[in-house]
Amino acid sequence: MAEPILEVDALHSFYGKAHILNGLSFSVGRGEVVALLGRNGAGKTTTMKSVMQLVRPREGKVRFGGEDITGWPAHRVARRGLGYVPEERRIFTDLTILENLEVGRQARREGAPFWTVEALFELFPNLSERRHNRGKAMSGGEQQMLTIARTLMGNPGLLLLDEPSEGIAPVIVEQMARTILRFKDEGLTVIISEQNLHFARAVADRAVIIEGGEKKFDGSFAELENHPEIRDAYLSV
Amino acid sequence: MGLLIAQLLTGLANAAALFLVASGLSLIFGVTRIVNFAHGSFYMLGAYIGLTLMNILPGHVGFWGSILLAGIAVGLIGVVVEILVLRPIYRAPELFQLVATFGVILVIQDLTLMTWGAEDQLGPRAPGLRGVIRILGEPVPLYDLALIGITPFVLFGLWWLITKTRLGVLVRAATQDREMVGALGVNQSWLFTGVFFLGSALAGLGGAIQLPKGGADLLMDFNIIAAVFVVVVIGGMGSLPGAFIASVLISVLNVFGVAYLPSSTLVLMFVVMAIVLTVRPFGLLGREEVAGEHGQVGEPERPIRPFGLTGRLIFGAIVLALALLPLYGSPFAQVLITDIVIFCLFAASLQFILASGGLVSFGHAMFFGGGAYVSALAVTYADTPMELAFLLAPLGAGLIAILVGWFCIRLSGVYFAMLTLAFSQLIWSLVFQWGEVTGGDDGLVNIWPAAWLSDTTAYYLFTLLVGLGGIVFLRHVIHSPFGYALRATRDSARQAEATGIDVRRVQWVAFAFAGMMAGLAGGLFVFSKGSIFPNELEIAKSFDALIVVFLGGVKTLSGAVVGGAFFESVKDWLTRLEYWRLVLGLVIIGVVIVAPEGIVGTARRVGERLGLVKEGEGTR
Incomplete structure (x- = not known):
């Protein structure tokens, strides 16, 4: 693995009294694409939110670029170069597409790809056509593209994509996979959470499987092929 | 006919201050989801500060400059209130915030009393706009016309700020989903403080600009807050155009009410509000509120139990002690x-x-x-x-x-x-x-x-x-x-x-x-x-x-x-x-x-x- 850009170290996170993450540790190397796999309720989304500090971990550390970011407010984490694309997308429906992008805009960042509105419209032509439309009347796929584009406007060094393939048409899923591979080419580090093993294998270098808030597997997809029992135990294929 | 037009103009002039105050309240609510009861107090402070400044600064520049400075001063007071009182309780249930801002009203009332005394104060008249002009034979104060002229600029200015600037985009985004705005790298705390500054400053401007018509007194906070709430609710909480329409509607209705149905004046605006809310539960241009949408969910309720x-x-x-009170307590205690x-x-x-x-x-x-x-x-x-x-x-x-x-x-x-x-x-x-x-x-x-x-x-x-x-x-x-x-x-x-x-x-x-x-x-x-x-x-x-x-x-x-x-x-x-x-x-x-x-x-x-x-x- 290349030098780690993100280190998650023995994380414990709670929703109220519910213990969701149970000492989870993993790390991600610069330029790597890692897939977080696991069933519904395994703790994938909570992992993402805990990295972003949208959920405050009660124990453990999150280090980004060697710096301890645990306990920071989320906006500071984002300003440091972590981009988060939530599963529910959460686009601003009262704003136009251009305005949605404006919310995400941050200054150029060293060591991370630089995105302009035009570059993003090139990447997602559908958005370009509707740039002055409000976020209301968009399909699931278009919403997903908009959320990703909005986050990229912050020029993140690490992109957290929570279930990008969920609820969108198969054709778009394929397009999405190509897009993620393109991010990788640009030098972006990406973590995606997925239930779709096929999609994950197509885009990711490595799989981290979690169940009950604990890490159950960490390795390449080839290794995972050799251990069908792991797949059967922790993934619903 | 002339009288009708004169009354209409009075109504429109009254709408100016009301709109300034209401737009501030609406703006603050839209972003922070705080229903700021102390907004009327900011209006009152604007009047008193404006008055003090006008007594110091002479001439045209002094008069209009005082109004602007009063707005800025009140905006800064609003920032202090936001940082000290509201920041700690943004995630608390709505009622807590309401009660806290109510506490702020009481504090500002007494501080105003300490600073400016209990006497009602008469506002100075605007230099160069002291006279009246006759429209179809009816006298209309020049200052009223000035106010009518200013309001569209204020509305336009706010509209520009909200729709065309980055700040406006962030404000609108935060109105919908503050957490997501934060996750995209925007420091919400300062966004909230900024909005609070702007909203309070608008209330202060409203207080100062109405000085030549109304002066300053210690009851003006409560007197305006009811009207402002009515306006904001009729227009739809968080909607600036809604607040504008409702300000004009209420002000004009009020003037005609005073003229033709004097006994209705206190009820009129509440009747209008009741009708509007019955037909449109979220005001004329408002958006549906969903409970818990903004993360203001308090701690989970404990299950209730019967007394042990x-x-x-x-x-x-306790009951026994109270029942036996007549045996040992004075009539006064009873x-x-x-x-x-x-x-x-x-x-x-x-x-x-x-x-x-x-x-x-x-x-x-x-x-x-x-x-x-x-x-x-x-x-x-x-x-x-x-x-x-x-x-x-x-x-x-x-x-x-x-x-x-x-x-x-x-x-x-x-x-x-x-x-x-x-x-x-x-x-x-x-x-x-x-x-x-x-x-x-x-x-x-x-x-x-x-x-x-x-x-x-x-x-x-x-x-x-x-x-x-x-x-x-x-x-x-x-x-x-x-x-x-x-x-x-x-x-x-x-x-x-x-x-x-x-x-x-x-x-x-x-x-x-x-x-x-x-x-x-x-x-x-x-x-x-x-x-x-x-x-x-x-x-x-x-x-x-x-x-x-x-x-x-x-x-x-x-x-x-x-x-x-x-x-x-x-x-x-x-x-x-x-x-x-x-x-x-x-x-x-x-x-x-x-x-x-x-x-x-x-x-x-x-x-x-x-x-x-x-x-x-x-x-x-």
């Missing part, structure tokens, strides 16, 4: 405790609908005063015997609650609160202005209890029996299947509906029941005093009850009772202080920030920590 043995024993001991018990019952009925029903009523005094007036009217006009007239109090109040409830329970959250406020104001104005029947400001007098209750001790015991009986009954209802259903509608209306609960009906019945119990308290009140005046129906009375419930602890009925007892006992002592508002305001703000669970909740938490009370057990 200790609880019963303590309660029994009168005082009569007042306390009545107030506790009133507060408990509010706590019931507020905590168990999740319906924050801002007009609960309409049932208390309403019940009292029904009894008093029956005695005055039909010579009804006291026993019967007394029963009419809860029945009459219940009937009012059924009627009002029919309109209100369609709404939720802030809109519900505002509509209850509107109805209570409507009933107050009705009583206040219909002097031939209700005695108006002079009230109704000579409403004494029957002979067998006329003795202080007899009436004391009667109050104790009925008052405590009422409180126990409320408790009983909370613990009944109906109470369970009601709490289900509070926690999740949708899920409650899915399990077969008729949500609206349950809420309606609960609202009527709470009104009835408040009316019962009103009945006890009127016969203990022998008279009733419109101030028992005022907004201030409703707020007294809200504050009491809050100070005692929102979540428990015993909190309301303890809070009521505490408030009534210190009120006498407190109001004798010169700056009692300052003290009360600071106490309220302190409680909100330091001990948001109120007296009872905090006592229990401390008890749990010390091991005196087992977790989860205790006094519901």
Whole structure:
């Protein structure tokens, strides 16, 4: 693995009294694409939110670029170069597409790809056509593209994509996979959470499987092929 | 024709200040979701600061510069309030924020009194705009025309700021989903502070710009806040164009109301608001509010339990001590405790609908005063015997609650609160202005209890029996299947509906029941005093009850009772202080920030920590 850009170290996170993450540790190397796999309720989304500090971990550390970011407010984490694309997308429906992008805009960042509105419209032509439309009347796929584009406007060094393939048409899923591979080419580090093993294998270098808030597997997809029992135990294929 | 146009122009000129203040409130609400009751205080501060500056700075530049500087100064005061009072409680339930801003009103009132004195102050006239111009033969002040000219620029300026600038984009995004805006790297704290600055500055500008027309006095905070809320609610909370339309509508209607229907002036805007909200529950241009959408979900409620043995024993001991009071206490103590018990019952009925029903009523005094007036009217006009007239109090109040409830329970959250406020104001104005029947400001007098209750001790015991009986009954209802259903509608209306609960009906019945119990308290009140005046129906009375419930602890009925007892006992002592508002305001703000669970909740938490009370057990 290349030098780690993100280190998650023995994380414990709670929703109220519910213990969701149970000492989870993993790390991600610069330029790597890692897939977080696991069933519904395994703790994938909570992992993402805990990295972003949208959920405050009660124990453990999150280090980004060697710096301890645990306990920071989320906006500071984002300003440091972590981009988060939530599963529910959460686009601003009262704003136009251009305005949605404006919310995400941050200054150029060293060591991370630089995105302009035009570059993003090139990447997602559908958005370009509707740039002055409000976020209301968009399909699931278009919403997903908009959320990703909005986050990229912050020029993140690490992109957290929570279930990008969920609820969108198969054709778009394929397009999405190509897009993620393109991010990788640009030098972006990406973590995606997925239930779709096929999609994950197509885009990711490595799989981290979690169940009950604990890490159950960490390795390449080839290794995972050799251990069908792991797949059967922790993934619903 | 000329007169009509002149009146229309006056209305439009009045709309200027109203729109400035209302747009500020709407802006603050849109982004922070805080209903800032202290907004009227910012308006008042704008007037006083503007006045002081105008006395120092001469000429045209001095006059207009003073207005601008007053706006900036008030904006900075708003920032101080935001950082000190509101930042710690952004995630608290709505009611806490309301009460905190109410504390700010009290503090600012006394600070203004300290700084500028109690005298009303006349505003200077604008240099160069002192005269009048004749339009179709009618005189129209030049300053009015200037105000009419300025308003569109303000609207345009705000519109530009909100739609065309990055700040505006962020504000609109934050209005919808603050957390996501934060996750995209925007520091919400400063965004909120910025919006608070802008909103407060607009209120300050409004206060300063109306100086040549109205001057400055210590009542202007409360006088404008009702109108501003009406405007913002009619327009739709958070909508600037809505606030503009509603400002013009209300101001123009008011001018015509004064001219053609003078007795309607106090009611008119509330009638308009009631009509608008009945037809459009979220105002003219408002957006639907979804509960919990903005992350303001308090701690999960503890399950309620019946009193344990200790609880019963303590309660029994208190009742016994109170029942035996005539043997050892003075008549004064009996009168005082009569007042306390009545107030506790009133507060408990509010706590019931507020905590168990999740319906924050801002007009609960309409049932208390309403019940009292029904009894008093029956005695005055039909010579009804006291026993019967007394029963009419809860029945009459219940009937009012059924009627009002029919309109209100369609709404939720802030809109519900505002509509209850509107109805209570409507009933107050009705009583206040219909002097031939209700005695108006002079009230109704000579409403004494029957002979067998006329003795202080007899009436004391009667109050104790009925008052405590009422409180126990409320408790009983909370613990009944109906109470369970009601709490289900509070926690999740949708899920409650899915399990077969008729949500609206349950809420309606609960609202009527709470009104009835408040009316019962009103009945006890009127016969203990022998008279009733419109101030028992005022907004201030409703707020007294809200504050009491809050100070005692929102979540428990015993909190309301303890809070009521505490408030009534210190009120006498407190109001004798010169700056009692300052003290009360600071106490309220302190409680909100330091001990948001109120007296009872905090006592229990401390008890749990010390091991005196087992977790989860205790006094519901």
